[in-house]
Amino acid sequence: MSQTLARSRRNEALLAYLLLAPSLLFLVMFTYWPILRSLWFSLHDVLLGDPKIYWMGDENYRRLLADPLFWKTLGNTAFYTLITVPTAIVVALLLAVALDSKLRGMAIYRSAFFYPVMIPSVAAGMVWVFLYAPAYGPLNSALGALGLPRVNWLYDRDWALPAIMFMSIWKYSGYFMLILLAALKLVPSDLYEAAKLDGVSGWQRLLYITVPLISPTLYFVTVIGILHSYQIFDYVYVMTQGGPADATNVLTFYIYQVGFQYQDIGYASTLANVLLLFVLGLIGLIAVTFGRRVHYLGER
Amino acid sequence: MTSTKSKLTRRKLLAAGLAAPFVSSMPWVICPTHANEVVKLQFMYPVGVSGDINKLVTGMIADFNAAHSGIEVEAIYAGSYDNTEQKVITSLGVGEPPAMWLPINSSLQTFLGLDALEDVTEQAKADDIYSDFIGGFLDTAVSDGRLYGLSFQPSTPVLYYNKDAFAAAGLSKTPENWDELFDAAKALTIRDGSELKRWGLIIGGGWHDWMFEAYCRQNGLLPWEKDKVLWDRPEAVEALQFWKQMVDAGCMAPASTWQGSANDFMAGTTAMLYHSTGSLTNLRTSSPFKVGVAFMPKRKNWGASQGGGPIMIAKKQSDAAKRAAWTFARWMTSTDVQANWGKATGYLAVRKSSWETDLMKSYVAEVPEAKVALDQAQYSGAFLQVPAYSRARDLLKSAIDRTLTGEIEAGAALTDAAAETNREIARVMRRRG
Numbered sequence: 001m002s003q004t005l006a007r008s009r010r011n012e013a014l015l016a017y018l019l020l021a022p023s024l025l026f027l028v029m030f031t032y033w034p035i036l037r038s039l040w041f042s043l044h045d046v047l048l049g050d051p052k053i054y055w056m057g058d059e060n061y062r063r064l065l066a067d068p069l070f071w072k073t074l075g076n077t078a079f080y081t082l083i084t085v086p087t088a089i090v091v092a093l094l095l096a097v098a099l100d101s102k103l104r105g106m107a108i109y110r111s112a113f114f115y116p117v118m119i120p121s122v123a124a125g126m127v128w129v130f131l132y133a134p135a136y137g138p139l140n141s142a143l144g145a146l147g148l149p150r151v152n153w154l155y156d157r158d159w160a161l162p163a164i165m166f167m168s169i170w171k172y173s174g175y176f177m178l179i180l181l182a183a184l185k186l187v188p189s190d191l192y193e194a195a196k197l198d199g200v201s202g203w204q205r206l207l208y209i210t211v212p213l214i215s216p217t218l219y220f221v222t223v224i225g226i227l228h229s230y231q232i233f234d235y236v237y238v239m240t241q242g243g244p245a246d247a248t249n250v251l252t253f254y255i256y257q258v259g260f261q262y263q264d265i266g267y268a269s270t271l272a273n274v275l276l277l278f279v280l281g282l283i284g285l286i287a288v289t290f291g292r293r294v295h296y297l298g299e300r
Numbered sequence: 301m302t303s304t305k306s307k308l309t310r311r312k313l314l315a316a317g318l319a320a321p322f323v324s325s326m327p328w329v330i331c332p333t334h335a336n337e338v339v340k341l342q343f344m345y346p347v348g349v350s351g352d353i354n355k356l357v358t359g360m361i362a363d364f365n366a367a368h369s370g371i372e373v374e375a376i377y378a379g380s381y382d383n384t385e386q387k388v389i390t391s392l393g394v395g396e397p398p399a400m401w402l403p404i405n406s407s408l409q410t411f412l413g414l415d416a417l418e419d420v421t422e423q424a425k426a427d428d429i430y431s432d433f434i435g436g437f438l439d440t441a442v443s444d445g446r447l448y449g450l451s452f453q454p455s456t457p458v459l460y461y462n463k464d465a466f467a468a469a470g471l472s473k474t475p476e477n478w479d480e481l482f483d484a485a486k487a488l489t490i491r492d493g494s495e496l497k498r499w500g501l502i503i504g505g506g507w508h509d510w511m512f513e514a515y516c517r518q519n520g521l522l523p524w525e526k527d528k529v530l531w532d533r534p535e536a537v538e539a540l541q542f543w544k545q546m547v548d549a550g551c552m553a554p555a556s557t558w559q560g561s562a563n564d565f566m567a568g569t570t571a572m573l574y575h576s577t578g579s580l581t582n583l584r585t586s587s588p589f590k591v592g593v594a595f596m597p598k599r600k601n602w603g604a605s606q607g608g609g610p611i612m613i614a615k616k617q618s619d620a621a622k623r624a625a626w627t628f629a630r631w632m633t634s635t636d637v638q639a640n641w642g643k644a645t646g647y648l649a650v651r652k653s654s655w656e657t658d659l660m661k662s663y664v665a666e667v668p669e670a671k672v673a674l675d676q677a678q679y680s681g682a683f684l685q686v687p688a689y690s691r692a693r694d695l696l697k698s699a700i701d702r703t704l705t706g707e708i709e710a711g712a713a714l715t716d717a718a719a720e721t722n723r724e725i726a727r728v729m730r731r732r733g
Binding site: 045047048049050051052054135149150155157243244245246257260261262263264 | 382386389390392393410413414416494495555556564567569688690691694698701702705707724727728730
């Protein structure tokens with residue numbers, strides 16, 4: 001009896017592994033193997049298009065520490081992440097709360113705010129290049145009509161990165177909003193009713209009931225947001241190519257430049273490894289700070 | 301009309317349709333290996349100037365394929381010069397390069413470093429290449445006395461100017477030296493209070509390092525050698541300081557983009573423009589005013605660097621493919637094809653005989669501007685042919701941008717950029733041993 005049970009357990013485990021095997025295979029082939037390879041390449045002089053590689057030891061890493069452009073792109077990346085992720089989440093939360101009501105036509109508003117998410121990023125980038133155009137762009141026309149000074153947006157060293165950040169907040173808020181909206185639906189309405197009876201203001205209800213109860217989702221959205229923020233490559237590529245004077249150059253774009261434009265795969269691998277460390281570190285930091293304070297309804 | 305009995309019944313048609321996938325998977329049916337085998341070649345090309353180049357190239361390829369039964373060329377539009385180079389190098393990395401490609405001439409050392417290029421010196425000598433090509437153009441594909449491609453679309457930057465704007469500002473002649481350029485730019489700039497209506501001058505962004513090399517040459521310096529760049533020399537620093545003065549005076553745009561600057565000129569937002577001669581036809585025919593073309597003003601002497609590039613042939617392919625590729629490169633640079641191409645774009649026809657055709661003669665008579673770049677070409681040479689040129693270009697552009705926005709002083713910016721570039725060149729040279 002127990003033998004057959006053990007066998008069926010074993011079979012079950014075998015089946016599980018079998019079902020997992022395809023995705024594991026892809027994970028190894030397209031994630032773990034490239035990571036190992038880029039570690040190996042970062043210790044070599046590797047030229048794209050040339051099969052010969054030469055051992056360099058830690059030269060690429062010493063070069064990285066002394067590379068002003070690396071520090072600049074790292075700074076730009078950090079600035080971008082630290083501003084856009086919290087802003088997009090706050091905007092998304094406010095939108096979600098505002099749209100979480102049973103008014104007529106609410107679905108239309110929700111679709112409208114979600115719409116930017118569905119636009120392919122290259123197309124969105126091109127549209128914003130037009131919106132930001134210094135001479136004929138609508139944004140500058142509006143500023144001019146209000147009597148405000150016109151801005152050179154994507155050609156201005158100080159404005160180019162904020163301009164891309166603004167656009168990316170516009171693009172991602174709707175996505176976060178949708179996820180948060182789903183979480184809001186799960187908050188028991190009797191809590192709000194009780195709070196209302198006790199005369200708790202709307203703002204306090206948001207801070208002390210809504211936010212704690214949807215904190216698992218907020219946590220998830222934060223992590224996703226940080227991961228997304230490394231994928232701004234598309235916007236930088238389409239809108240500025242890292243310019244003017246590297247003001248919008250971020251780590252992912254710099255890696256592309258070094259690897260494919262300069263054919264320096266060894267150094268590009270070094271940069272990629274540092275990016276990996278940076279992302280892991282940031283996510284780890286979020287996990288031990290924010291992650292510890294997440295409140296799971298009905299658990300623990 | 302009686303219903304004719306077609307031999308092709310519906311049933312047969314269906315059967316054929318069903319059979320087709322299986323038949324095509326039998327290679328001996330579709331590709332019989334007899335003497336008339338068609339050689340298929342891929343040709344990767346960029347569009348580097350303003351105008352409808354794609355349509356022109358596609359037409360040329362169709363003409364070539366129609367005239368050569370044994371060769372089928374597939375033209376692959378690969379984006380900018382940078383994109384094209386990346387695609388070719390990536391495909392070299394996996395051992396399957398296209399048969400031919402068209403890069404910027406600066407990439408010569410990069411491709412030679414990858415041992416990717418077929419040496420075409422002997423074919424060229426046996427042909428009329430050395431006698432009929434305009435010497436300066438052929439030189440851009442020469443390294444250590446060997447020829448690695450056939451110059452296809454050489455260009456230089458030229459000074460485009462809005463003739464109406466010149467007349468309105470009371471300027472009777474084009475600037476011939478830097479001081480006159482400065483004065484003209486100041487006279488042509490129009491501001492309404494703080495708002496700018498028209499720049500005096502825009503130097504086409506994205507390729508402003510190419511223009512900068514022209515300024516160095518005009519100041520008596522070829523700013524690179526085979527294995528290093530010389531941007532930290534006083535002649536180069538002086539050139540960048542001159543740009544900064546014009547920007548500070550408010551008569552030259554501090555930054556622009558390649559297509560954007562051409563659009564600005566056509567829209568009348570700038571009165572003068574440094575752009576490639578390859579944009580001539582588009583600028584001339586699309587502008588609502590009379591367009592003038594002049595030499596870039598000089599300092600010590602006239603000077604320019606050649607843009608555009610040669611058709612290069614891959615080394616790693618069969619001899620049959622190499623022969624076919626040579627036939628194609630030879631055809632693309634033949635007398636009449638070059639005359640047509642030059643007239644349609646503004647690129648300089650590479651052959652002396654092209655300029656002697658009736659087509660070209662009547663074109664030059666009608667549009668004398670077309671000859672300005674050719675005349676200027678005798679003061680020009682190859683552009684930045686150093687190893688790691690792509691990084692060198694970005695470092696130089698960044699140094700120029702940072703200087704013009706006031707972040708750093710010209711001398712310091714160029715010294716840093718030169719030192720960094722020379723380190724990179726040394727690193728790439730070390731690989732070659």
